[in-house]
Amino acid sequence: MNYIELQLLISPDFTDILTAELAELGFESFVETDQGLNAYIVEPDFREDAIQELVAKYASQTAIAYAVSSLEKRNWNAEWESGYEPIEVASQVRVRASFHEKDARFRYDIVINPKMSFGTGHHETTAMMLEHQLSLDFSRKTVLDVGSGTGILAVLAAKMGAQAVVAFDIEEWAVENARENADLNQCPQIRVFQGTIADVDPASRYDVVLANINRNVLLAEIPTYTHLLNEGGYLLVSGFYEADAVDIEQKAAESGLTPVQGMTIRGWTSLLYQKPDSSWLTVMTTNLFTANAQ
């Protein structure tokens, strides 16, 4: 199948935001260039009217122009590999490709061959998710990874001791890639499927839900994530801009979640919440009832 290459001429300040916008439009792979950004999409999914709308949307904020060409499928992974350096998170996690040597100084060594999926740890949102994860106890816990991409978050949860990790993504190539990465990191407790939150059994419960997606999906799905959490469990979200954090915070509060910690790096935000444990309330109510009855 042929691919469309979209060459966007933009200032580097807009690379992140346009990458996110283009990912929403179905672009699968991105390469930063001296002039801006090249993005790739399979030819049948390309809609020039959507690109024109995007250009119009940013025209008042930055000089933006684009060119389109059709090309044979290339080995994006090889292009990515040529410029890929390992990343380190909080001196504990090192994410590398299989062609990098392992560095024994790091407690968690994660090998990610990303192919076309999002999630190498280089993006601020992934790095923040990994850093928050380090503050949680995953030992013998059950985990749901929503929008798993390369499976990087699931792999860290498994390496931190999770007993079972269910990961899913809407994209087929991401699912295949997450399975490969789970194998590569020897994490048999990770199960990956293609689908959405609607495919998760509503009767199932998890100790931790991880969701690095985007504002709109999070706003629609936070009540479901909350429902799927065990009492005392944690919800960790990212994939939205600092300016949108207020909407996420409101939705989390409406769902009864308690804020635990938050982080913002270069305009991207992540938030960690806990579902209150009502067992102490039950004990208190029972005691009060018993006391009143006497």
Ligand SMILES: C[S@@+](CC[C@H](N)C(=O)[O-])C[C@H]1O[C@@H](n2cnc3c(N)ncnc32)[C@H](O)[C@@H]1O
């Ligand atoms: C920002 S990437 C995050 C990938 C990885 N979890 C990470 O932290 O790097 C978001 C992923 O969510 C997937 N996605 C988008 N909308 C989704 C939805 N409604 N349900 C499940 N996955 C979704 C995308 O295909 C993409 O792989």
